[in-house]
Amino acid sequence: MCVTCGCSDSDTKITNLEIDEAEHHHTHTLPDGTIITHSHSHDTHIEAPQIHAKIHNTTISLEQDILAKNNLLAAQNRGWFKGRNILALNLMSSPGSGKTTLLTRTINDLKHQLSISVIEGDQETANDAKKIKETGSKVIQINTGTGCHLDASMIERSLQQLNPPLNSVVMIENVGNLVCPALFDLGELAKVVILSVTEGEDKPIKYPHMFRASNIMILTKIDLLPYVDFDVQKCIDYAMQINPQIQIFQVSATTGTGLEKWYAWLIENLKICQR
Amino acid sequence: MHELGITQNIVAIVTENAKGAKVQRVLLEIGKLSAIMPDAIRFCFDICTQGTLLEGATLEILEIPGLAKCRQCGAEIYLDKPFGICSCGSVQLDLITGEELKIKEIEIEELCV
Numbered sequence: 604m605c606v607t608c609g610c611s612d613s614d615t616k617i618t619n620l621e622i623d624e625a626e627h628h629h630t631h632t633l634p635d636g637t638i639i640t641h642s643h644s645h646d647t648h649i650e651a652p653q654i655h656a657k658i659h660n661t662t663i664s665l666e667q668d669i670l671a672k673n674n675l676l677a678a679q680n681r682g683w684f685k686g687r688n689i690l691a692l693n694l695m696s697s698p699g700s701g702k703t704t705l706l707t708r709t710i711n712d713l714k715h716q717l718s719i720s721v722i723e724g725d726q727e728t729a730n731d732a733k734k735i736k737e738t739g740s741k742v743i744q745i746n747t748g749t750g751c752h753l754d755a756s757m758i759e760r761s762l763q764q765l766n767p768p769l770n771s772v773v774m775i776e777n778v779g780n781l782v783c784p785a786l787f788d789l790g791e792l793a794k795v796v797i798l799s800v801t802e803g804e805d806k807p808i809k810y811p812h813m814f815r816a817s818n819i820m821i822l823t824k825i826d827l828l829p830y831v832d833f834d835v836q837k838c839i840d841y842a843m844q845i846n847p848q849i850q851i852f853q854v855s856a857t858t859g860t861g862l863e864k865w866y867a868w869l870i871e872n873l874k875i876c877q878r
Numbered sequence: 879m880h881e882l883g884i885t886q887n888i889v890a891i892v893t894e895n896a897k898g899a900k901v902q903r904v905l906l907e908i909g910k911l912s913a914i915m916p917d918a919i920r921f922c923f924d925i926c927t928q929g930t931l932l933e934g935a936t937l938e939i940l941e942i943p944g945l946a947k948c949r950q951c952g953a954e955i956y957l958d959k960p961f962g963i964c965s966c967g968s969v970q971l972d973l974i975t976g977e978e979l980k981i982k983e984i985e986i987e988e989l990c991v
Contacts, residue, residue, distance in 0.1 A: 845969075
């Protein structure tokens with residue numbers, strides 16, 4: 604008996620699928636009385652249900668990218684930024700890497716050279732937005748509730764309210780999480796992953812999707828290197844193995860070490876956005 | 879757990895395309911390097927489809943292996959992580975397959991006339 608459809612047939616053959624002679628013919632009577640004769644192979648248990656399905660149901664070939672809607676909105680956001688000469692960055696890290704500290708320091712140090720607005724993503728509280736507000740920057744807090752990442756539609760909606768000035772920088776501080784945010788394009792010019800030396804040098808190979816998706820890695824809290832067991836070179840090697848194009852900055856937002864290179868990058872890339 | 883949001887997307891896309899018909903089967907294509915866990919999608923699928931046209935539908939997932947081409951020597955190598963080292967020593971790899979995240983096809987109930 605045919606395992607696939609339950610029909611009986613004595614001349615079952617097992618044949619090579621590459622050769623098109625594996626079929627046998629038989630007849631089904633449908634509940635409504637319709638008689639259908641069709642053929643299928645008895646050793647193709649993956650294909651056979653589809654043959655039956657085409658008779659009783661309709662198969663629609665969709666070939667649709669599940670993230671297409673997000674990617675379309677992200678493309679619109681990118682156009683929105685471009686039209687306003689805005690440099691948009693998507694900052695991602697695990698919780699506690701020092702994103703907000705780096706951000707407030709950057710805003711304060713560059714206040715007189717460029718304008719930075721911030722979109723803050725956290726599951727709960729407006730604590731980070733309040734810290735940013737103290738710098739005098741425009742800021743919008745997005746609370747995702749159970750959500751583990753920001754998506755393009757959240758950015759689209761918050762941009763209307765944030766209304767960042769022309770020729771400025773928009774920093775999007777993503778939800779603290781090294782997994783999910785890597786998957787969602789927000790329309791940013793670059794993805795920036797922030798890793799602190801208190802976290803372990805093997806983070807890049809533990810969370811390869813994040814480090815592969817990022818254009819820049821900022822290694823923070825380097826002032827703590829004498830007190831922690833963190834091999835900087837090993838960390839860089841891991842990051843370069845996953846993403847040979849990744850650009851790396853080593854900084855301390857507390858002492859200010861290394862920040863000048865990061866600031867130079869920001870200023871240079873804002874200029875590129877304004878061309 | 880981004881799979882929950884992704885499964886909600888799947889339900890929305892399929893519902894739109896089913897145009898009111900009951901959905902019997904959904905076939906997904908998920909690359910092994912896409913950071914999406916098929917098991918998590920299966921788990922979310924039963925929950926997300928409740929009360930929709932997809933309730934009770936069969937979920938089939940085709941997992942596509944990761945394949946990359948070495949920029950240095952042109953060799954093609956299979957990957958189970960989104961990075962690797964070619965036998966020539968290069969880590970400059972371009973992914974060919976493995977990042978898919980797609981609804982391949984759906985099967986809807988047809989009214990017999």
